[in-house]
Amino acid sequence: MEDLFIGKYCHIKNNKVFVDGKLAFAGEETDVLKSFLKNLYRFLKPSYNKFFKMDEISKLGFLATEFLLEDVDISKYEEDVALIFSNSDSTLITDNKHQESIDEDVNFFPSPSVFVYTLPNIMMGEISIRHKLKGENTFFIVENFNAELLTNHINNLFLTNKAKAFIGGWVNLNFHSYEAFLYLVSKDGSAIHSAEEINRIYTNIEE
Amino acid sequence: MEEKSWVKRIIMPYFISDNIISSLGFSTEENFNSLLKGEVGIKEIEDTEVYPDKFLASTIDKSRLESEFGKLVAKYSNTKNFTTLEKLIILSIDKSLQNTEVDIKSGKTAIILSTTKGNIDLLDKKRSEKFDKNRDSLWKLGEVIANFFGNPNEVITISNACISGVIAINTAAMYINGKMFDNVVICGGDLVTRFVVSGFMSFLSLSEKPCKPFDKNRNGLSLGEAAGTIILSNLPPKGKQKIKFRGGASANDANHISGPSRTGEGSYISIKKALIEAGIESDKIDHISAHGTATPYNDEMESIAITRHSLQSKPVNSIKGSLGHTLGAAGIIESIILLEEMRNNTLLKTMGFAEIGVSNDINILTENTEKDINTCLKMASGFGGSNAAMIISKE
Structure with missing residues (x-):
């Protein structure tokens, strides 16, 4: 068995984007997430109309993946690319939006285009469509970022021949904050794939 | 090799x-x-x-x-x-x-x-x-x-x-x-x-x-x-039929977030990978527990994935006609019923089914059937283009 290596990684938080720990985009500090994401989309120019119908957490995961795959050709792995995502708040914001539309019988008006986004794996579906990725999908919910959980799962999928390349990480959104941290794992990279190294890059941001 | x-x-x-x-x-x-x-x-x-x-x-x-x-x-x-x-x-x-x-x-x-x-x-x-x-x-x-x-x-x-x-x-x-x-x-x-x-x-x-x-x-x-x-x-059960996990995988259609692929792509891939892990060819499958939600698109898609693996003659059922779609519980309870079918060598009919309504003529069970079954396939599909498969066998 060959070893797995960590490739590119991307953080998005506090209206800034870091790629491999280095600042790649800085939005207005006072922007709300919606405006920040719009500006980030304009900066990346993916020309992808489906973006505008996504909920905010899907947009966040989608844009982090755009940075990650900007100059990486992962499509050769097609059905061997696994997406292993996690967070703590599932789809809290969109859940509340759906709940508001059904709270009272008099104002009962649920929308299918909101409801479909009340599943955290929808974000992985959007990314799969965009980059034509047909491999494994798993969405874990845990209280805090858990490098061991993700590393074990990725290693297990690799050892059982179910995937060769991976996008792992954490995409979370609640009423107070948001954070995306995604990374590539495959046979290409410099650091050996381990929970220790994932924890190191998770905190590696050169402000 | x-x-x-x-x-x-x-x-x-x-x-x-x-x-x-x-x-x-x-x-x-x-x-x-x-x-x-x-x-x-x-x-x-x-x-x-x-x-x-x-x-x-x-x-x-x-x-x-x-x-x-x-x-x-x-x-x-x-x-x-x-x-x-x-x-x-x-x-x-x-x-x-x-x-x-x-x-x-x-x-x-x-x-x-x-x-x-x-x-x-x-x-x-x-x-x-x-x-x-x-x-x-x-x-x-x-x-x-x-x-x-x-x-x-x-x-x-x-x-x-x-x-x-x-x-x-x-x-x-x-x-x-x-x-x-x-x-x-x-x-x-x-x-x-x-x-x-x-x-x-x-x-x-x-x-x-x-x-x-x-x-x-x-x-x-x-x-x-x-x-x-x-x-x-990791240890077998005592005094009970020994049934093992053999293989399992998931795959994305990369097609649509709220509708399944028209070619059954993700489902097909997940079954293919589960078969590879199990180390068996599809003809060894004796019985299939489908996702079978009864939406027009899901069932059509599953019939295509089943046929692409040349499994159209194998007996298929869905228990959702009795228990409905139980979302996060579905894959678990349907796998348990599949285990129970294996322990009893009895396949359950699909409640609610009368006449085939998918374009591929697959073998939906219309009667409870006694049959020696050794290796079975569980299928699942869902929003986000997600699909999964699992293969289990008697030891």
């Missing part, structure tokens, strides 16, 4: 115990016997707290839940407040632990939960008052379950739409064959709530009659609530 020999060396876990709590009963046996008799748990419900109008669903007897849970907490001398879903999950796990030697308090025992929406009914302010902050979070659900049983590991929740249950079993199997844990308790649960019923209603995807998987006149799904628990172990 090298890949295949590696696969043969790893330990494939055993299914040692299980439990289902649904509209048709509070044990695997009660559920299986009801299904044998052709009972349908999907009923008309009038409950304006859940939906302003009448609707159909398969729901659990809540007074029986309270009574059985009351006896259970007395045993554990735990007096905390629990939500309906927590009670269901705790009761199901406790029942599955009976007659096993699994030490739930051991560091070598993991618990994995499978749910789409967990305690989502707590988003309604009237219901959340009794509970602490974060109780509607899925990680908190895991913490409550870990604390109740005194399990030292972080309980992992998988929330991956309607394939959560099958992915949870696949994940547990990798934990055991990677020697990370000796036993994994996998519990899936979801409730019929205002949140979910109104969402599916808005999609116009609910059937006006109990759903009819693969039938010509099928016109949507029926919702259900259930909890189900499977225990996978």
